[in-house]
Amino acid sequence: MSSQQPPSIGVLGGLGPYAGLDLVHKIFDCCPAHRDQDHLPVMLYSFPNEIPPRVEFLLGSSPDNPGHAMGEIMVRLAQAGATVIGMPCNTAHSAPMLDVALARLKASGFTGRFIHMITATADHLRKTFPGARRIGVLCTQGAYASQVFTRHFQAAGLEVLYPDEAGRDALQHAISDPAFGIKAFSQPVTERARTAIAAQAESLRARQADVILLGCTELPLALEGKDFQGIPLVDPTRVLARRLVEAFAPDILRPDAG
Amino acid sequence: MSSQQPPSIGVLGGLGPYAGLDLVHKIFDCCPAHRDQDHLPVMLYSFPNEIPPRVEFLLGSSPDNPGHAMGEIMVRLAQAGATVIGMPCNTAHSAPMLDVALARLKASGFTGRFIHMITATADHLRKTFPGARRIGVLCTQGAYASQVFTRHFQAAGLEVLYPDEAGRDALQHAISDPAFGIKAFSQPVTERARTAIAAQAESLRARQADVILLGCTELPLALEGKDFQGIPLVDPTRVLARRLVEAFAPDILRPDAG
Numbered sequence: 012m013s014s015q016q017p018p019s020i021g022v023l024g025g026l027g028p029y030a031g032l033d034l035v036h037k038i039f040d041c042c043p044a045h046r047d048q049d050h051l052p053v054m055l056y057s058f059p060n061e062i063p064p065r066v067e068f069l070l071g072s073s074p075d076n077p078g079h080a081m082g083e084i085m086v087r088l089a090q091a092g093a094t095v096i097g098m099p100c101n102t103a104h105s106a107p108m109l110d111v112a113l114a115r116l117k118a119s120g121f122t123g124r125f126i127h128m129i130t131a132t133a134d135h136l137r138k139t140f141p142g143a144r145r146i147g148v149l150c151t152q153g154a155y156a157s158q159v160f161t162r163h164f165q166a167a168g169l170e171v172l173y174p175d176e177a178g179r180d181a182l183q184h185a186i187s188d189p190a191f192g193i194k195a196f197s198q199p200v201t202e203r204a205r206t207a208i209a210a211q212a213e214s215l216r217a218r219q220a221d222v223i224l225l226g227c228t229e230l231p232l233a234l235e236g237k238d239f240q241g242i243p244l245v246d247p248t249r250v251l252a253r254r255l256v257e258a259f260a261p262d263i264l265r266p267d268a269g
Numbered sequence: 270m271s272s273q274q275p276p277s278i279g280v281l282g283g284l285g286p287y288a289g290l291d292l293v294h295k296i297f298d299c300c301p302a303h304r305d306q307d308h309l310p311v312m313l314y315s316f317p318n319e320i321p322p323r324v325e326f327l328l329g330s331s332p333d334n335p336g337h338a339m340g341e342i343m344v345r346l347a348q349a350g351a352t353v354i355g356m357p358c359n360t361a362h363s364a365p366m367l368d369v370a371l372a373r374l375k376a377s378g379f380t381g382r383f384i385h386m387i388t389a390t391a392d393h394l395r396k397t398f399p400g401a402r403r404i405g406v407l408c409t410q411g412a413y414a415s416q417v418f419t420r421h422f423q424a425a426g427l428e429v430l431y432p433d434e435a436g437r438d439a440l441q442h443a444i445s446d447p448a449f450g451i452k453a454f455s456q457p458v459t460e461r462a463r464t465a466i467a468a469q470a471e472s473l474r475a476r477q478a479d480v481i482l483l484g485c486t487e488l489p490l491a492l493e494g495k496d497f498q499g500i501p502l503v504d505p506t507r508v509l510a511r512r513l514v515e516a517f518a519p520d521i522l523r524p525d526a527g
Contacts, residue, residue: 016345017319027305028297032290035313039286040456045447047285047317055293055313059305061275087274091349189303198298 019052021093025059026100030228034099037252043265065102066153078108082115094123095258105157131254132247133167147172147220152183174211193229200233208233277310279351283317284358288486292357295510301523323360324411336366340373352381353516363415389512390505391425405430405478410441432469451487458491466491
């Protein structure tokens with residue numbers, strides 16, 4: 012079927028749903044369009060109901076590997092014409108899930124490109140902040156357990172700082188606690204979640220992080236702006252958006268305002 | 270292929286691209302979710318490059334009927350599993366385009382539902398504002414030429430007021446002028462576009478509209494809030510979002526806050 016479909020950028024969303032929208036929004040923002048027809052073709056598949064929880068799997072409290080559903084949905088995107096695919100969820104890039112998903116995609120005969128958000132971000136950090144060595148990472152307990160940032164950032168010559176154990180736990184609650192976390196309350200983010208996240212950003216600043224990475228796609232909703240107390244904030248979703256556009260249509264990328 | 274695909278809500282986006290995102294956002298907002306898995310499955314197909322300009326076709330300055338591409342994309346959504354389809358563009362609901370698109374969808378064997386944004390809005394107006402008779406409509410010149418609002422609102426017993434000819438022209442420029450219109454500049458909307466749109470809302474208020482309808486999906490970006498000088502503002506995208514959720518999963522709809 013894929014040969015009949017016009018090519019497009021495919022977004023594997025639902026991880027969570029608003030993060031999928033945020034990526035598509037940032038893709039549109041990369042295109043210097045003056046009329047509808049100038050925009051690139053984009054598909055968003057937001058099927059959160061099909062994908063088991065990522066953090067629970069990585070922490071061992073659920074045996075269901077979300078990588079299977081992620082792979083199936085990527086295959087559907089490819090069948091519908093996606094030639095470049097991205098997934099706006101840092102945690103889901105952890106090897107135990109992503110390897111399964113990409114193996115499924117490859118087995119389907121996909122000849123396009125999957126843009127890896129974490130390696131793209133490592134590359135972006137090296138180019139944009141050449142003097143930065145210590146990258147403070149705010150992320151889920153699942154991404155911490157899988158060491159997905161450590162693995163890809165160390166390969167790029169970067170040192171990774173995480174909050175301490177209590178801090179990581181507070182951060183996870185700020186993201187996913189049903190009573191006050193961002194996944195349940197994003198409009199607006201609760202003061203409790205915002206305060207908890209800012210406290211962990213502060214702990215990374217105090218430990219002399221050169222850059223703070225918003226390593227969960229929910230976090231830009233709580234920490235806005237380009238810096239935290241003078242330390243640059245980097246949003247991997249924004250990096251992924253630019254890389255997807257670059258891979259699909261390099262000539263139209265709007266110059267990066269930084 | 271459709272029988273293999275899990276059912277989902279399909280959004281025909283790209284008309285324009287940000288309006289597609291806005292509808293998906295409003296669909297998510299209808300769902301009282303406390304974790305990712307509580308959200309409904311949604312697909313967004315944003316292929317603005319495939320769809321010729323709607324207003325130009327309706328005004329006779331382009332012979333290319335966008336209804337053909339709209340129909341093809343709806344068929345692709347259906348093939349990918351969409352059982353309920355919506356299209357966040359008021360102008361595209363004009364009969365010369367929509368009839369062609371829906372004929373194509375029907376010919377494909379689609380057995381799901383297309384939710385018609387304008388008739389859904391007429392129904393919403395009658396239920397939510399039972400005393401309202403005069404509906405002031407801000408829309409494109411294309412929607413005015415096709416009389417899509419007049420047709421469906423009169424059928425519901427409502428009177429329709431439009432801005433005068435100069436006002437409609439000013440409104441069209443505020444929407445699509447490449448130099449200052451919302452389609453080219455939406456973050457933020459330019460002061461020139463905002464002022465022009467407010468002036469037309471004011472003219473409808475002065476003519477004693479009971480409700481003002483934001484009859485182009487770009488307009489909620491410029492006229493925010495629930496009323497204009499005390500006259501209720503109605504956003505058809507929000508109505509469509511609720512109807513899509515209701516059609517797909519009636520039990521989970523979040524109570525309407527108004």
